[in-house]
Amino acid sequence: MEHHLISEKTVERLILYRRILLTIDPEKQKNIVSHQLALLTGVKSPQVRRDLMVIGYSGSPARGYDISSLIESIGHFIDAPVKQGIALAGVGNIGRAIIDYFKGRRPKLDISAIFDIDPEKINRVLHGCRCYHIDQMEAIIRAGKIHMGIITVPADSAQSVAEHMIRAGVTGILNYAPVKLVHPENIHVENRDITLVIEKVAYFSRQVR
Amino acid sequence: MEHHLISEKTVERLILYRRILLTIDPEKQKNIVSHQLALLTGVKSPQVRRDLMVIGYSGSPARGYDISSLIESIGHFIDAPVKQGIALAGVGNIGRAIIDYFKGRRPKLDISAIFDIDPEKINRVLHGCRCYHIDQMEAIIRAGKIHMGIITVPADSAQSVAEHMIRAGVTGILNYAPVKLVHPENIHVENRDITLVIEKVAYFSRQVR
DNA sequence: GTAAGTTTGTGAAACATTTCACAATAGTTG
DNA sequence: CAACTATTGTGAAATGTTTCACAAACTTAC
Numbered sequence: 227m228e229h230h231l232i233s234e235k236t237v238e239r240l241i242l243y244r245r246i247l248l249t250i251d252p253e254k255q256k257n258i259v260s261h262q263l264a265l266l267t268g269v270k271s272p273q274v275r276r277d278l279m280v281i282g283y284s285g286s287p288a289r290g291y292d293i294s295s296l297i298e299s300i301g302h303f304i305d306a307p308v309k310q311g312i313a314l315a316g317v318g319n320i321g322r323a324i325i326d327y328f329k330g331r332r333p334k335l336d337i338s339a340i341f342d343i344d345p346e347k348i349n350r351v352l353h354g355c356r357c358y359h360i361d362q363m364e365a366i367i368r369a370g371k372i373h374m375g376i377i378t379v380p381a382d383s384a385q386s387v388a389e390h391m392i393r394a395g396v397t398g399i400l401n402y403a404p405v406k407l408v409h410p411e412n413i414h415v416e417n418r419d420i421t422l423v424i425e426k427v428a429y430f431s432r433q434v435r
Numbered sequence: 436m437e438h439h440l441i442s443e444k445t446v447e448r449l450i451l452y453r454r455i456l457l458t459i460d461p462e463k464q465k466n467i468v469s470h471q472l473a474l475l476t477g478v479k480s481p482q483v484r485r486d487l488m489v490i491g492y493s494g495s496p497a498r499g500y501d502i503s504s505l506i507e508s509i510g511h512f513i514d515a516p517v518k519q520g521i522a523l524a525g526v527g528n529i530g531r532a533i534i535d536y537f538k539g540r541r542p543k544l545d546i547s548a549i550f551d552i553d554p555e556k557i558n559r560v561l562h563g564c565r566c567y568h569i570d571q572m573e574a575i576i577r578a579g580k581i582h583m584g585i586i587t588v589p590a591d592s593a594q595s596v597a598e599h600m601i602r603a604g605v606t607g608i609l610n611y612a613p614v615k616l617v618h619p620e621n622i623h624v625e626n627r628d629i630t631l632v633i634e635k636v637a638y639f640s641r642q643v644r
Numbered sequence: 645g646t647a648a649g650t651t652t653g654t655g656a657a658a659c660a661t662t663t664c665a666c667a668a669t670a671g672t673t674g
Numbered sequence: 675c676a677a678c679t680a681t682t683g684t685g686a687a688a689t690g691t692t693t694c695a696c697a698a699a700c701t702t703a704c
Contacts, residue, residue, distance in 0.1 A: 235660095237635055237639070246615070269662095272663055272684095273662065275682065275683065279684075287682045288681050289680090290682080291682095304634065320536060323527075323528035328630060331630045397639075398639050399636070400632060406476055412643045422451065424585070425541060427608070427609045428521070428583050429446055430443075431623060432606075434607070444690095481692075485653085485691095485693095493652080494651080495701090496698075496701085497649080497650045497699075499650095
């Protein structure tokens with residue numbers, strides 16, 4: 227399998243498709259047609275068919291897609307072959323919320339190391355994760371062969387944390403700090419600035435009326 | 436001003452431009468050229484110029500844009516004319532994190548009412564917001580002329596909460612619950628599923644190497 | 645006051661993504 | 675087993691977004 231030119235949007239939708247498919251009771255329904263999956267996920271049906279085409283999954287005319295094998299095919303494409311560790315830096319409100327929320331949701335992904343600078347937190351187990359001082363981060367990420375990091379530290383330390391992560395081998399960063407991280411272009415950075423998205427929705431809530 | 440056809444991406448970038456501009460010390464620097472703003476925000480300079488063109492802001496050749504008037508112009512475009520209230524439903528980890536994080540960040544936006552079903556929380560002031568029972572939500576949203584809602588309740592109640600919000604007059608929803616909300620198409624819904632974005636970044640962290 | 649050096653604003657090109665529309669195909673019915 | 679129905683897979687069209695490239699315009703320096 228030599229995929230590479232798959233767009234971010236397609237990846238997002240594939241993840242969404244799987245999430246919806248997993249909520250369907252396999253006793254009750256074995257197959258699904260593109261139109262129904264489209265309805266459940268809020269996309270158009272040709273889009274669904276195209277996305278599945280991209281991962282080389284084929285359905286059957288007049289019967290649609292086999293749910294369980296489709297889930298498996300998406301997993302083949304999206305999931306790590308072995309369990310993948312994630313490092314999280316910044317055990318404040320947002321960090322804690324993410325740790326708590328994510329714990330156990332995806333079998334192949336695990337927030338396996340968390341970091342902070344608060345002596346109160348260090349060496350304690352918080353929400354099921356042992357918290358280390360951020361000075362140890364590079365070593366621990368390297369030792370754990372971790373390739374993804376989540377940044378939930380304050381804005382002024384985000385860049386430095388990102389640089390440490392990247393130096394230690396991280397290639398994908400999910401950034402909640404309200405700063406534009408500068409980084410090599412082969413590093414995937416996803417920004418989830420909360421203030422920004424609130425402003426955006428506030429704007430559009432006034433446009434529609 | 437009769438803008439309407441302005442894309443989501445452009446709105447996001449305008450908000451980003453403003454945030455970056457606000458971090459510049461007005462004593463030190465009065466003007467900025469598209470190239471520099473582009474560098475600070477991680478977009479290309481023609482994109483910056485196009486975005487500013489969309490809101491009808493003009494710079495000066497050879498000197499670029501006047502920072503303070505640009506901030507003001509973006510504000511004209513993006514901000515509510517008067518302070519806009521926001522309702523938040525679901526005072527769990529994520530809800531609390533958002534309330535705490537957002538408090539006081541934007542002068543024209545305020546999380547003015549929060550809702551839950553836990554008797555422990557109701558009628559108490561949490562993070563500076565009075566918490567009400569979700570049964571009162573519709574009345575309070577209506578009375579407060581609130582048009583934006585944030586949903587941080589568990590997946591199984593998200594749809595029902597959304598419907599109540601919409602019935603009460605909400606036209607923009609920021610949804611953190613891992614479900615596709617069904618809604619009239621004139622309602623702006625922004626999904627911020629945490630599990631989904633973690634899976635996405637994990638995927639791309641493995642593609643780049 | 646004019647020539648040189650930047651930068652803006654924007655039409656047009658390039659690129660990306662979505663949607664259409666329909667041939668091919670599998671299932672179902674009488 | 676043939677006719678009918680419904681669905682997939684996918685070229686091609688449509689739409690949306692970004693980038694190029696350059697004329698027009700302002701500033702500065704001499």
